[in-house]
Amino acid sequence: MQVSARNSLKATVKKVVEGAVNTEVTLEIAPGVEVISIITKSSAEKLQLTEGKQAYAIIKSSDVMVAID
Amino acid sequence: MQVSARNSLKATVKKVVEGAVNTEVTLEIAPGVEVISIITKSSAEKLQLTEGKQAYAIIKSSDVMVAID
Amino acid sequence: MQVSARNSLKATVKKVVEGAVNTEVTLEIAPGVEVISIITKSSAEKLQLTEGKQAYAIIKSSDVMVAID
Amino acid sequence: MQVSARNSLKATVKKVVEGAVNTEVTLEIAPGVEVISIITKSSAEKLQLTEGKQAYAIIKSSDVMVAID
Amino acid sequence: MQVSARNSLKATVKKVVEGAVNTEVTLEIAPGVEVISIITKSSAEKLQLTEGKQAYAIIKSSDVMVAID
Amino acid sequence: MQVSARNSLKATVKKVVEGAVNTEVTLEIAPGVEVISIITKSSAEKLQLTEGKQAYAIIKSSDVMVAID
Numbered sequence: 001m002q003v004s005a006r007n008s009l010k011a012t013v014k015k016v017v018e019g020a021v022n023t024e025v026t027l028e029i030a031p032g033v034e035v036i037s038i039i040t041k042s043s044a045e046k047l048q049l050t051e052g053k054q055a056y057a058i059i060k061s062s063d064v065m066v067a068i069d
Numbered sequence: 070m071q072v073s074a075r076n077s078l079k080a081t082v083k084k085v086v087e088g089a090v091n092t093e094v095t096l097e098i099a100p101g102v103e104v105i106s107i108i109t110k111s112s113a114e115k116l117q118l119t120e121g122k123q124a125y126a127i128i129k130s131s132d133v134m135v136a137i138d
Numbered sequence: 139m140q141v142s143a144r145n146s147l148k149a150t151v152k153k154v155v156e157g158a159v160n161t162e163v164t165l166e167i168a169p170g171v172e173v174i175s176i177i178t179k180s181s182a183e184k185l186q187l188t189e190g191k192q193a194y195a196i197i198k199s200s201d202v203m204v205a206i207d
Numbered sequence: 208m209q210v211s212a213r214n215s216l217k218a219t220v221k222k223v224v225e226g227a228v229n230t231e232v233t234l235e236i237a238p239g240v241e242v243i244s245i246i247t248k249s250s251a252e253k254l255q256l257t258e259g260k261q262a263y264a265i266i267k268s269s270d271v272m273v274a275i276d
Numbered sequence: 277m278q279v280s281a282r283n284s285l286k287a288t289v290k291k292v293v294e295g296a297v298n299t300e301v302t303l304e305i306a307p308g309v310e311v312i313s314i315i316t317k318s319s320a321e322k323l324q325l326t327e328g329k330q331a332y333a334i335i336k337s338s339d340v341m342v343a344i345d
Numbered sequence: 346m347q348v349s350a351r352n353s354l355k356a357t358v359k360k361v362v363e364g365a366v367n368t369e370v371t372l373e374i375a376p377g378v379e380v381i382s383i384i385t386k387s388s389a390e391k392l393q394l395t396e397g398k399q400a401y402a403i404i405k406s407s408d409v410m411v412a413i414d
Binding site: 141143144145146147162163165167168169171173174175176177181182185186187191192193194195196197198199200201202203204205206207 | 210212213214215216231232234236237238239240242243244245246250251254255256260261262263264265266267268269270271272273274275276
C-alpha cells in the first residue's frame with residue numbers, strides 16, 4: 001500500500017510502551033534521532049510492533065510545524 | 070518558548086518553495102533524512118525561513134503514524 | 139504497507155480536481171456515500187489517481203468527530 | 208449548527224466502548240461499512256451516544272488520506 | 277447539530293479572505309482576542325460567512341498545544 | 346522559540362487534571378473564555394504546568410473549524 005502522506009521515514013522500533021488504550025512507540029529514524037508516536041493499542045497489536053522491527057514513521061506534511069530559536 | 074508537542078527535531082532548512090497561500094519547507098533532520106512541512110506563507114515569512122537556517126521540526130506524537138511493510 | 143490508522147475504507151475514485159498546490163479527491167466508499175479528501179498535488183500524482191481507480195480512504199480514529207442533531 | 212468540515216456522513220452508532228478518558232465509538236455509515244471514532248469520554252456523555260442512535264461522522268477533508276495497493 | 281469537539285467558542289467574524297482553494301477567516305472570540313481559521317473556500321461559501329456574522333470556533337482539545345516562555 | 350502555528354493565545358492555566366497517559370489542561374484566554382487542551386502527561390510535566398501559570402494556547406489555523414447556528 002502506498003499512502004498520500006508526504007513523509008514516510010524508514011525507522012527502527014526502539015521502544016514500545018503499552019497503556020490502557022494507547023501505545024507509545026519510539027522510532028529511530030537516523031542514528032540518535034528519535035520520533036515518538038502514539039497510536040491505539042489495537043493498531044500496535046495489529047502491526048505486531050516489537051523492538052528492533054523495521055517500520056516507517058508516516059507524517060502528513062501539514063502536521064509538521066516549523067520553529068526557530 | 071517551550072511547546073507541549075513531543076517531537077522537536079533539530080533541522081536545517083534545505084528548500085523553501087512559496088505558493089500563493091502555503092509554503093513548502095524541506096527540513097533536513099539528519100544527513101540524508103528530510104521532512105517536508107507545509108505551513109502558511111505568512112508563517113514562513115514571520116519566521117524568515119531561508120536555506121541553511123537552523124530550525125526545528127515540531128510534530129505532535131499523535132500525528133505520527135506507524136507503518137510496516 | 140500496513141498503516142496504524144484505524145480506518146482504511148475501500149473506495150473508488152470518483153473525481154480528481156487539481157489545484158495549484160492541492161488536489162481534491164472524491165472517493166465513493168459505498169453506493170452513494172462519498173468522502174472528500176484534500177492531499178497535495180505531488181501526492182496525487184505519485185499515486186496516479188484517476189477516475190475509477192480502486193483506492194482506500196485512510197482516516198485516524200481521533201480525526202473522526204461525532205455529531206448529533 | 209452547521210460545521211465547516213467537508214465530510215458529514217449520516218451514521219448509526221453500533222458500539223460505544225468507554226475507557227478511562229476516551230470513548231471509542233463505532234459508526235455504521237453504510238450497510239457493512241464502519242468508521243471508528245475516538246472522542247473524549249466527556250464528549251460522548253454530553254452527546255448521550257448509545258447503540259442505535261442516529262449520528263454523523265464529521266471529518267475534515269485534509270484528515271482523509273488516500274492510499275492505493 | 278452538536279459536535280464532539282470539546283471547544284466551541286462563540287465568535288464574531290472579523291475578516292474573510294478568499295484564496296483560490298482556501299479561505300482565511302478571522303474570528304474574534306473575546307474583545308481583542310482573535311483566532312485565525314483556514315477552511316476550504318467551498319465550506320466558507322456554504323456557511324455564507326461575512327464580516328459581523330455570529331459564528332463559533334470549533335477546536336478539538338487534542339489540537340490545542342500548550343507552550344510556556 | 347517561535348512556532349509556525351498561526352494562533353498563539355496568551356493564557357492562564359486554570360486547571361490541570363492528570364490521567365494515566367494524558368493530562369487535560371484548562372486555559373483561560375480571556376475573562377470567562379476557556380479552552381481545553383489535552384496533551385501527554387510527560388509534556389505537561391516537562392512544562393511544569395500548575396494553576397495560575399502563564400502559558401500560551403498554540404493552535405494551527407487549519408485545526409480551527411467554523412460553525413454557524
